[in-house]
Amino acid sequence: MNRKRKLSLLIATVTVLSLAIGSGSFTAVEADRGVSVNVVSDSEAYVGYNSSDVGPVEEGEEIELVNLTNRFAADTTLSVESVDIWTNTSMTIDPDTSLTLESGESETLTGEVTNCDPGTANEVEVTVELDGGGVWAKIFGDYYTREFTVTCEEPSVEGVWFNGAGTVNIDTTGLDEVDIHYWTTEDNPGANSGNSGSNSGDGSGPINVTKTGTTVTVDTNSNVQLEQGQKTVVAVEIEGGFDVIYAHPGYNTNTGDIDNWGKGDGNVVDEFPTVE
Structure with missing residues (x-):
């Protein structure tokens, strides 16, 4: 097989992967073969990611941040590698990073709220990095489905x-x-x-x-x-x-x-x- 033939096959393979994956859900996925693929909507993504507004909550309360779904093939276990949480106030959230997801499983990532100023609505954006031993995914927040509001309870x-x-x-x-x-x-x-x-x-x-x-x-x-x-x-x-x-x-x-x-x-x- 000549070099031109090999190059054509590689391009075709990447194109098929891109068409199958689509665009939308998580920002990047890398497999061990080094192919980066586009992202899809939550209903079709390899990693589903859902969040909604939370509140009212009290200081020190454990809240639900995001629900994650592992849609990779069987025998692909994902674990939370890191969680980055941004807020527009002094409120902080300490996430539980011990979460693991077997293939087909859905689990909720939680965190403990501190510096929750009563009566305030806090914008929150969550970035989750998952690792599955040869499969890596990083999910960034976007305005529609990755950002949500945590409202601290009025005293x-x-x-x-x-x-x-x-x-x-x-x-x-x-x-x-x-x-x-x-x-x-x-x-x-x-x-x-x-x-x-x-x-x-x-x-x-x-x-x-x-x-x-x-x-x-x-x-x-x-x-x-x-x-x-x-x-x-x-x-x-x-x-x-x-x-x-x-x-x-x-x-x-x-x-x-x-x-x-x-x-x-x-x-x-x-x-x-x-x-x-």
């Missing part, structure tokens, strides 16, 4: 659980601590008897309450003991722009008395006390 206060006597649990999202004022009373007849969960008010009128004079910073989503001894917490005001007051679940807004000193979720009131 919110869900409620206050009155856990008896001087202990409360402030349920929040996206907050580790909050600033509060709170009201206490010494009119709870069971505060010192260990029976503060079952005593009822006497209906004689508004309970005597005292409001804390300074702002108190407390942890959220855990039991916090604000007072000890005879004092019982009967209302909590959440500050920091939330400006909401939760009254003890047994508080009667019409009489200002406590109908029942039991534990439970507080009720939102416009002001406290409601009766002077």
